[in-house]
Amino acid sequence: MANEEMEQLVxxxxxxxxxxxIESYTLPPGLDEDVIRYISSKKEEPQWLLDWRLEAFAxxxxxxxxxxxxxxxxxxxxxxxxxxxxxxGAKDKNAPKSLDExxxxxxxxxxxxxxxxHERAALAGVRxxxxxxxxxxxxxxxxxxxxxxxAGVIFCSISEAVQNHPELVKKYLGTVVSKTDxxxxxxxxxxxxxxSFVFVPKGVTCPMELSTYFxxxxxxxxxxxxxxxxxxxxxxxxxxxxxxxxxxxxxxxHAAVVELxxxxxxxIKYSTxxxxxxGDEEGLGGIYNFVTKRGDCRGDRSKISWTQVETGxxxxxxxxxxxxRGKDSVGEFYSVAVTNNFQQADTGTKMIHLGxxxxxxxISKGISAGRSNQSYRGLVKIxxxxxxxxxxxQCDSLLLGDKCGAHTxxxxxxxxxSAQVEHEATTxxxxxDQLFYCMQRGISEEDSVNMIVNGFCxxxxxxxxxxxxxxxxxxxxxxxxxAVG
Amino acid sequence: MIEIKDLHAKVExxxxxxxxxxxxxxxxxxxxxxxxxSGKSTLSAVLAGRSDYEVTSGSVTFFGKxxxxxxxxxxxxxxxxxxxxxxxxxxGVKNVYxxxxxxxxxxxxxxxxxxxxxxxxxLVREKLKFMKIxxxxxHRAVNEGFSGGEKKRNExxxxxxxxxxxxxxxxxxxxxxxxALKVVSxxxxxxxxxxxxxxxxxHYQRLLDYIEPDFVHVLSDGQxxxxxxxxxxxxxxxxxxxxxxxxxx
Numbered sequence: 001m002a003n004e005e006m007e008q009l010v011x012x013x014x015x016x017x018x019x020x021x022i023e024s025y026t027l028p029p030g031l032d033e034d035v036i037r038y039i040s041s042k043k044e045e046p047q048w049l050l051d052w053r054l055e056a057f058a059x060x061x062x063x064x065x066x067x068x069x070x071x072x073x074x075x076x077x078x079x080x081x082x083x084x085x086x087x088x089g090a091k092d093k094n095a096p097k098s099l100d101e102x103x104x105x106x107x108x109x110x111x112x113x114x115x116x117x118h119e120r121a122a123l124a125g126v127r128x129x130x131x132x133x134x135x136x137x138x139x140x141x142x143x144x145x146x147x148x149x150x151a152g153v154i155f156c157s158i159s160e161a162v163q164n165h166p167e168l169v170k171k172y173l174g175t176v177v178s179k180t181d182x183x184x185x186x187x188x189x190x191x192x193x194x195x196s197f198v199f200v201p202k203g204v205t206c207p208m209e210l211s212t213y214f215x216x217x218x219x220x221x222x223x224x225x226x227x228x229x230x231x232x233x234x235x236x237x238x239x240x241x242x243x244x245x246x247x248x249x250x251x252x253x254h255a256a257v258v259e260l261x262x263x264x265x266x267x268i269k270y271s272t273x274x275x276x277x278x279g280d281e282e283g284l285g286g287i288y289n290f291v292t293k294r295g296d297c298r299g300d301r302s303k304i305s306w307t308q309v310e311t312g313x314x315x316x317x318x319x320x321x322x323x324x325r326g327k328d329s330v331g332e333f334y335s336v337a338v339t340n341n342f343q344q345a346d347t348g349t350k351m352i353h354l355g356x357x358x359x360x361x362x363i364s365k366g367i368s369a370g371r372s373n374q375s376y377r378g379l380v381k382i383x384x385x386x387x388x389x390x391x392x393x394q395c396d397s398l399l400l401g402d403k404c405g406a407h408t409x410x411x412x413x414x415x416x417x418s419a420q421v422e423h424e425a426t427t428x429x430x431x432x433d434q435l436f437y438c439m440q441r442g443i444s445e446e447d448s449v450n451m452i453v454n455g456f457c458x459x460x461x462x463x464x465x466x467x468x469x470x471x472x473x474x475x476x477x478x479x480x481x482x483a484v485g
Numbered sequence: 486m487i488e489i490k491d492l493h494a495k496v497e498x499x500x501x502x503x504x505x506x507x508x509x510x511x512x513x514x515x516x517x518x519x520x521x522x523s524g525k526s527t528l529s530a531v532l533a534g535r536s537d538y539e540v541t542s543g544s545v546t547f548f549g550k551x552x553x554x555x556x557x558x559x560x561x562x563x564x565x566x567x568x569x570x571x572x573x574x575x576x577g578v579k580n581v582y583x584x585x586x587x588x589x590x591x592x593x594x595x596x597x598x599x600x601x602x603x604x605x606x607x608l609v610r611e612k613l614k615f616m617k618i619x620x621x622x623x624h625r626a627v628n629e630g631f632s633g634g635e636k637k638r639n640e641x642x643x644x645x646x647x648x649x650x651x652x653x654x655x656x657x658x659x660x661x662x663x664x665a666l667k668v669v670s671x672x673x674x675x676x677x678x679x680x681x682x683x684x685x686x687x688h689y690q691r692l693l694d695y696i697e698p699d700f701v702h703v704l705s706d707g708q709x710x711x712x713x714x715x716x717x718x719x720x721x722x723x724x725x726x727x728x729x730x731x732x733x734x
Contacts, residue, residue, distance in 0.1 A: 033486065115660065168621070220519070267508070284546065287562055319516065402599055430538075431573060432537075433573040434573050434574075434575050436533075436535060436536075436557065436571045436573075437569065437575070438575070438583065438586075438587075439556075439557040439558045440534075440557055440558075440560075440561050440567050441561055441583065441586075441587035441591045441643065442558050442561035442562045442590040442591040443558060443583075443586050444558055444589050444590065445558070447586065447590070450717075451575075451576065451578055451582070451583070451586065452575060454577070455575055455576055455577025455578035455626065456576065456577055457577070458576075458577035459577070460580075480683070
């Protein structure tokens with residue numbers, strides 16, 4: 001099939017691109033200590049946390065952004081032109097105490113996105129999923145809190161956790177991703193505004209899926225959320241996150257940090273469907289998604305599993321990673337990344353093996369279309385202490401058309417001769433033969449492409465919780481609408 | 486059913502078909518034989534609509550319509566099916582899913598409602614049994630890890646379910662042992678009726694013992710140079726192609 005036809009097939013439509021017209025208080029652009037003090041005081045934070053932020057800020061000023069090594073290109077970001085805090089509601093208004101106090105317009109926004117926050121509606125909709133909804137810099141509500149509390153699970157915004165569970169926050173915050181980990185992690189530590197906090201105590205299996213929905217609304221505003229999930233000994237949780245933003249011509253910055261801690265025999269499953277606005281067909285606008293996600297398998301036999309479906313953002317820079325500290329701990333990374341038009345992605349994972357008998361699996365599926373450019377970057381590091389560690393890596397790239405790029409940068413550092421490390425990689429153009437075969441059976445070109453691409457991603461979709469798997473497949477189809485030939 | 490007139494086609498700029506004419510009526514079974522490079526597979530690819538084959542002149546009408554005005558999937562929905570010589574693997578896509586999507590796409594094109602799941606499964610199981618294929622086959626990815634014989638059986642299974650009007654069998658016998666050849670032939674023969682036609686492309690007379698053709702054509706250098714009944718195939722088996730080429734030169 002001709003490449004022009006392929007391109008026509010991949011033109012996509014972004015359905016979450018609307019703007020909510022709501023009164024909000026947004027700090028003027030700029031970043032200095034006063035801004036950090038403002039954010040901290042707005043959230044009534046304890047002194048230690050303010051000090052922590054200020055330290056991070058001081059260190060950040062000495063750091064450089066990662067453009068030097070990542071395979072992405074963007075104009076230099078003026079961090080003084082970004083606003084670091086925006087909250088729905090008037091300046092002096094306090095955060096709503098319950099869902100009843102939440103501005104109906106906000107509830108409407110989330111409803112429009114398919115995320116009902118009224119529990120009755122929520123019950124009728126996505127059954128058995130508790131949701132924390134974050135709008136710009138603040139959490140607007142968390143559902144099913146009571147039910148979760150009965151099981152002993154804490155699920156709230158991180159701001160609330162700082163108020164109500166300061167000892168837990170203090171104990172774990174920054175212990176997986178230190179505030180000096182990298183440029184964006186330091187920036188996040190200085191200015192993070194909201195995000196989710198999950199604590200599952202010893203022996204408890206969280207009775208429902210937890211989910212956070214991030215929405216950027218305000219223009220010219222950065223979103224810096226911070227999520228912290230802790231599973232004590234033998235505890236289990238499955239957590240999902242979704243993200244969308246309005247269509248705007250300017251690029252917007254999103255720099256999140258996610259920290260996971262799994263103690264002995266704990267299991268954390270973290271799934272992401274990332275659909276930030278990717279920019280238009282000409283590459284104008286879109287979110288810069290610079291995210292640091294890391295899980296610490298601190299305990300023996302602990303397991304952390306990352307599953308991500310990345311279809312949005314103008315630029316994605318993220319490497320959800322696992323530190324496999326515990327003996328026989330397990331790290332998994334399953335990823336589908338789709339780039340179209342002018343999107344760029346440099347994404348992958350790091351598996352750092354310290355524990356004896358630790359195992360990791362990496363399955364990465366990259367699909368590039370249009371003029372997009374995508375890189376898989378993955379590190380498998382086996383330290384001398386990790387006797388009999390094992391890793392299996394498979395990364396496959398699928399190219400749609402002849403103007404896109406796919407690159408693979410695997411790094412392996414093996415410090416122990418007993419380790420077993422396997423790496424498989426393939427790059428293929430979407431098979432003209434496969435397309436022709438399906439179409440010769442009467443299936444339209446677009447349906448054929450969707451079928452083949454979904455088949456290509458099957459190994460990863462299987463890992464998603466059921467509700468998300470369906471959404472992910474649909475999202476993939478929309479992202480590639482008009483994309484092939 | 487299909488009327489091919491003075492067809493010329495190129496592959497990568499090189500002329501392959503050079504004035505091929507052939508008419509197939511409903512219910513007829515035609516076999517095309519010929520030496521390597523004579524254009525046999527090009528003919529089936531051009532009829533099915535592969536984009537890397539360029540038709541330079543001539544015409545083809547299918548049920549009275551200009552075939553070259555129809556897209557690949559329109560041709561399929563109108564009842565033209567190509568059973569591939571080398572069916573492609575599609576990882577991650579289950580056989581049952583492809584079958585259902587194809588059947589429903591064709592039903593939709595005919596203005597019929599989608600087939601109901603139980604009816605579909607019943608149909609599929611019946612055909613699987615007929616083709617001596619295990620049920621587990623449905624949940625394997627399309628052609629992935631299939632033996633040559635399994636791939637060919639799969640083509641015939643699809644044919645039994647889609648019930649096309651004109652089937653192009655492109656070297657359906659290649660790579661088959663005798664048992665598999667029997668099963669595949671029985672599949673084809675079970676669909677023979679007054680309204681359905683077949684065009685078989687083959688190198689070997691052997692296939693014609695199992696699927697008896699009404700006409701045998703010899704293709705050489707992009708043209709049909711001789712037509713006969715099935716005794717022609719036996720003669721070709723005995724004497725090779727050279728004598729035909731010389732006779733018509």
